[in-house]
Amino acid sequence: MRWHGTHVAGIIAAERDNGLGSNGVANNVKGAWHYVLYLKVMSMIKILQQQLDMQQTMELR
Numbered sequence: 002m003r004w005h006g007t008h009v010a011g012i013i014a015a016e017r018d019n020g021l022g023s024n025g026v027a028n029n030v031k032g033a034w035h036y037v038l039y040l041k042v043m044s045m046i047k048i049l050q051q052q053l054d055m056q057q058t059m060e061l062r
Contacts (some may be wrong), residue, residue: 010037 014037015025 003013012023013026
């Protein structure tokens with residue numbers, strides 16, 4: 002389930018009628034991919050910060 006949101010966002014924003022066999026759900030989302038990427042990067046940063054905080058807490062014990 003870790004990449005579920007990214008997968009769903011890709012389905013929603015997929016380009017229509019591009020001859021590749023997949024059609025997006027939403028209209029006019031050209032350029033919206035960078036918002037999806039930004040949210041993914043920010044969520045990964047949050048996870049890494051939480052892991053670092055846990056590691057530092059364990060080292061203090």
